[in-house]
Amino acid sequence: MALPRPSEMFDREREWSALGAFAGDTRPGAALGIVSGRRRQGKTFLLRALCQATGGFYFAADEAADAESLRRLGAALGEYLGTPTTLVPQDWHEAVDALLALGRERPVPVVIDEFPYLARVNTQLPSIVQNALAPLRAERDESRSRLLLCGSAMSFMGRLLGGNAPLRGRASLELVVPTLDHRLAAEFWGIDDPVTALKVNAIVGGTPAYRREFVRDDVPAGPDDFDPWVLRTVLSPTSPLFREARYLLADEPEIKDAGLYHSVLAAIASGNASRGGIASYLGRKSGDLAHPLTVLEDCGLVVREPDVFRDNRTAYRIAEPLVTFYHAVMRPIWSDLEHSRDAGRLWERSRSRFESGVMGPHFEQVCRYWTRFTAPPELLGDYPNRVGSGAVNDPSNKTSHQLDVVAFGLEDGGRSPLLAIGEAKWQEVMGTAHLDRLRRVRALLAGQGRYGAETAKLVCYSGAGFSEALRREAAEGTDVVLVGADALYR
The missing domain is CATH 3.40.1350.10 (Trna Endonuclease; Chain: A, domain 1)
Known part of the structure; x- marks a missing residue:
């Protein structure tokens, strides 16, 4: 029987159905699932809701030393099991076996959220999970734990199951939680006017958290309220949206030289879609950009799209609308915005960059998506x-x-x-x-x-x-x- 979807959950039918089927699988043997997606897409909400609905175990990792993470996991396990004393795993081998033991009586989802935090500190952790899930191992065969490893670091999560990675071939679920498309985003924001919906979508995309947590349900009341909405949300230094584009880049562990990556994104936002054009904008050789462009692709911030008539010619596009808006509109006037200069006048002077550098390319992409899928x-x-x-x-x-x-x-x-x-x-x-x-x-x-x-x-x-x-x-x-x-x- 399908797991009832929480009434407060918007869309995500496919994701919820997949998680419910995985968590409720009654066949013997522990199973592994990988859940990934860019930040603010609702992964944590999905997984917490899954654990609440099924009586599962949820643990959110922090950026911490290895020993502290083990202690926190042990404390969470003790609380979940209702033990009179705190559990203290000696190492991650023992900790993972304790997680598998949760499923001895019934299928139970066991979630480790922000798994990359743990694996960056203890690089052996994926191998430890692999060994714990080895066939013919009693701890695995006698368990029906449905272990879900979740993370927002897309480059790291993408490598967990790739190539010669330890967990390759171990996972029976690989779920990527996407951003909402333009139609779902308009429904989620409650915007009926299509032009206003497209404009809002060109700035905040389909990231659910930007409406709920970041602007606290501040939605343009209509076409005439769009400009005031921009001023009181994304261009306001007191709004969390104001610095979010910068944080998206800082969140990625693979990015070491943030200045270079910001410059690459600025080049693309300025209309330089080819590697040669980006290199010319930065005053660098084209070959110097192979690594940063690959990292940005792996992080899900940039998409490389081939010319449909010539496979050897590709164009780069920023995948996150807020990043495009930041580089096309905000970055050139950042200091003035930070110091609370006349934001209305700054926005008016930036409108041409918004229409040509943000709305034009975004409209083209929406048209391609609509043609392909809807x-x-x-x-x-x-x-x-x-x-x-x-x-x-x-x-x-x-x-x-x-x-x-x-x-x-x-x-x-x-x-x-x-x-x-x-x-x-x-x-x-x-x-x-x-x-x-x-x-x-x-x-x-x-x-x-x-x-x-x-x-x-x-x-x-x-x-x-x-x-x-x-x-x-x-x-x-x-x-x-x-x-x-x-x-x-x-």
Whole structure:
């Protein structure tokens, strides 16, 4: 029987169902699960709720010396078991066996939250867990503990089960708790106006804690309240959101030279999407950036996206909207904001950077996500299997055309049909000139022999609307699709 979901839990049906099935598995033998996700996504809430619903054991690790962590774990175990004296494990071998012993009578979830804190101090801990879960070991075979290791350090958690890591092959659950997408985020924030929802999403993304804990349910009352909301939350030095982007970087243990990583992020936020462009912005060689870019990818702060037409060409994108907002808007005026200068005037002067450096790229990404995952299949004639962006060469005009949205269907005979190409404009009312450009690009792709290009849909995405002439074209033809801000929330 499915575990009832707490009434106060928003969404997370998939995650709760997976955790409930894992915790309630009645088969003999201890089992291991790995739960990860960026900070503030609600992992701790999920795991605490799971333990409360099932009578499980929950332990939150701190940054502490190894001996102190052992003492704290022993105290928590003693309290959970109701022993008259405090338990004091001699080492982590004994401690992990004590955790497995909790499941001798029944399946029981055993949660160690912020596991990276423990493993950074005692690097043998993953191996100790591996050995404790070895087959034919009585402590493992006679237990039905469902051990859940949780952490927010994405680079560390990603390596727990990778390559030759000790725990590779030991876990029967690997759960990543994602941020809410733009539609769920709007529902969570209670914002009905799509333009306002997109603007808020471009700043705080889909991180649940930013509404509840960080701004204490301060939500824009409507379109006219967006600017005042920005001033009283993210641009206010008294708001926790004000410094959060800096803390997100500091939270990652793999990042040693924070200044370099902030500069890399600033370069990307300034529109430098290629490694060469980032290197030029920083005045460094391209090869010098291989490591910091890889670390930022492993941390989940940066995403590398290939050009859909050329695999050897990639673009980097910041994955956390608040980090983009910080580098595009806040960092250039940080000192003035800290010293409580006229924030309203500073925000007004920064609006152009917000619209071009934050809203424009964010709108494009939302359009790609919507096309890939939530657009009705009849819109493009099939389910998109791959959606990205790319550049198409135009030799006769000695130029190239950038496509914000390119959708491919499932492979058919070794080839992926091109379902649609599109352009996304946040501030611009789109007209027939945009449609003519898309038609030109479609003809170029057909000339290159791209499978399905002749019938590919031409999609115009706009946050500002469409001209009457373009609306007539869309109404009269079958190959033109118009997607406004409101459609992204349907």
